[in-house]
Amino acid sequence: MASLSNLSKYCGNYEQWKQTIRNHGLKWENTSGIEAFLSILNSNINEIEAWLYQVVKALPKDYATVLVFDALTGLRPSEACMSCRLISEVSDKNMLEQYFDRELMMLQHFKFPNLFLRNSKNAYISFISPKLLEVVQQIKPKIMYGALDTRIGRLGFKVQTKQLRKLHGTILRNRGIPQELIDLTHGRISQNVFTRFYYKPFLQHVRDITLKALEPLQQQLLTMFS
Secondary structure, three states, rough: HHHHHHHHHOOHHHHHHHHHHHHOOOOOOOOHHHHHHHHOOOHHHHHHHHHHHHHHHHOOHHHHHHHHHHHHHOOHHHHHHHHHHHHHHHHHHOHHHHHHEOOOOOOEEHHHHHEEEOOEOOOOEEOOOOOHOOOOHHHOOOOOOHHHHHHHHHHOOOOOOOHHHHHHHHHHOOOOOOHHHHHOOOOOOOOHHHHHHOOHHHHHHHHHHHHHHHHHHHHHHHHHHH
């Protein structure tokens, strides 16, 4: 299923593939415990971070911006592409406040359910720094996920975009951030639970500890754009 989905994106037939899934009642299999364990065992976070720096240097700025944005938000690669595109579009229309809560420094993905709320794969919020937001607004990347992976592969790099979510989560966990808060930023809660916890003092705390934990990585990445 994953391979066919990626192939359909590459060939430009993703909407037709989604319709085929609906027509035939196809379903994704849940990851087993042993598969999750092996995924953790086979992931080297230091190697992923080194890979990220190398690829960011080699990519054109619009592609590199999406990759940096992905690493610093913990979104899935497809979500990161959509989010960068959406920031660019609403900024051009002077309507950024419809997506971005400036007080909380928070992207409100939940306000665009057709893009970010998809059954078990959801994205509710992401905290970003003013520096990262400024980079996205200046460069205005409008890259499709399939094109990002294709460009990375053509440069001779192994495609590891999906590993950036693990890098993000590992950095937060190593900085002592509770798993429940990491799950919040990774969209692993129900919509009802998120609504119940959409409480500003709580979110301000999550914002502060999240951005502080990611600051060293952000500083390294954003210096590449100067």
